[in-house]
Amino acid sequence: MGRHEGKVVFVSKAVPGDKLLAKVTRGKASYAEATSVSVLRPSPDRVEPRCKFFSHCGGCPWLAAAHPRQLREKETLVAQALRHHLEGAELLPIVGAEPFLGYRHRGEFHVRPTGDSVKIGFFQEGSHRVVNLDLCLLFDRAYNLRYQALRAALKREPAARALEQVTLDRADDGETYALHFRLHHGGPREAVRLCEAADGLGFAGALATPAGDDGRVMASSGRPWTTYALPGGETGAGRDFLLRADVRSFTQAHYAMNRRLVRAVLDWLAPAQSERVLDLYAGGGNFTLPLAARCNEVVAVEGSPFASEDARENARSASARNVRHVFGEAATETAGLLARGARFDAVLLDPPRSGAKEALGPLSRLSPPRILYVSCNLPALERDLTFLRDHGYRAVRIQPWDLFPQTYGVETMALLRKE
Secondary structure, eight states: EEEEETEEEEEEOOOOTOOOEEEEEEEEESSSEEEEEEEEEEEBBBBBOOTTTTTTBBBTTTTTHHHHHHHHHHHHHHHHHTGGGGGTTOOOBOOOOSSSSSSOOOEEEEEEEETTTTEEOOTTTTTTTOOOOSSOOOOOOOHHHHHHHHHHHHHHHHHGGGGEEEEEEEESSOOOEEEEEEEEEHHHHHHHHHHHHHHHTOOOEEEETTTTTTOOOOOEEEEEEEEEEOHHEEEESSEEEEEEHHHHHHOSSSSHHHHHHHHHHHHHOOOTTTTTEEESSSSSTTTHHHHHSSSSEEEEOOOOOOHHHHHHHHHHHOTTTTEEEEESHHHHHHHHHHHHOOOSSEEEEOOOOTTTTHHHHHHHHHOOSSEEEEOOOHHHHHHHHHHHHHTTTEEEEEEEEOOTTSSSSSSSEEEEOOO
């Protein structure tokens, strides 16, 4: 961010401290947007992006900033966004990612027809044009090799012209890959051909659905899911867990950081063996199962049918008999629990980017003594913390987490207690 004649100018792909020649691409009354034409004097925190797509790909806009500077900027973002909630709260230093390159296990690649082939990659910055990506530094070498083999096969496959998006997910064993094909047109014939192509490339499993309806499986093969481990020695749960994740289910993009996050959730929420915990937006059991190993009962609410099925299967595999699964939207199910007189000692919130706004009314009336909120969207978190503050909750501890290195994304944990 810079200033020109009193107007704020936002310059993409810049690093704080750069001296730039920039071109204004969009002007508004109070601000302007610009792109860098050339770096006249680089910031001490500028590093070589080492990516030939960096100038136009929207995948990792902070790649030119040294990782320590990224961490400082994310701490500043959190402190500014949550400044109204910091009085009386402990703001802890950011937890930095290790590693901060080659860390992703899951990529969602857009597909567009071109001539008699297809383009595959991420969107260009600020547009829906596809960067024809053959390598990405957010993934390690083994993943990139798998992606390149898939990309070459799809470019030769006529059925790929029906694709809108393909998800390539890898288990944390580093060997097992699964695919989700989303088709914007075509039918079972194209879907079957794509799954057969996946079989021919040695993928563990694949499934194909329409782009707007993930629940309608048009074709599938093998095992269209991956697995990841939550070792008890790392998470502090007291036992190991192996979780299955459908290729349509959400999982954290950084396996190693996720294990550390689970440990922090257990430490902060500190459930006692006699306590009952409500896990809202529970997903496939990422926090549910470690919590269940530490408390009397966990009620896990999840609205995705795929993640909900993962959660039930994962609990069965782990013989976790003190987990009660509830399939449904968090707001509706929380209101139902309230109407039935349910009581909880603690609540964990891990909502999607839109936040937990709809669930907060019935949740505040449930009146649990403590709430732990895990958020990937600072504006939504600030809005929801304000609601909870107005209903008697105060933040006592806040910490940013660098789960999305090379991007402006930051995960934030906030522990609240009922006054």
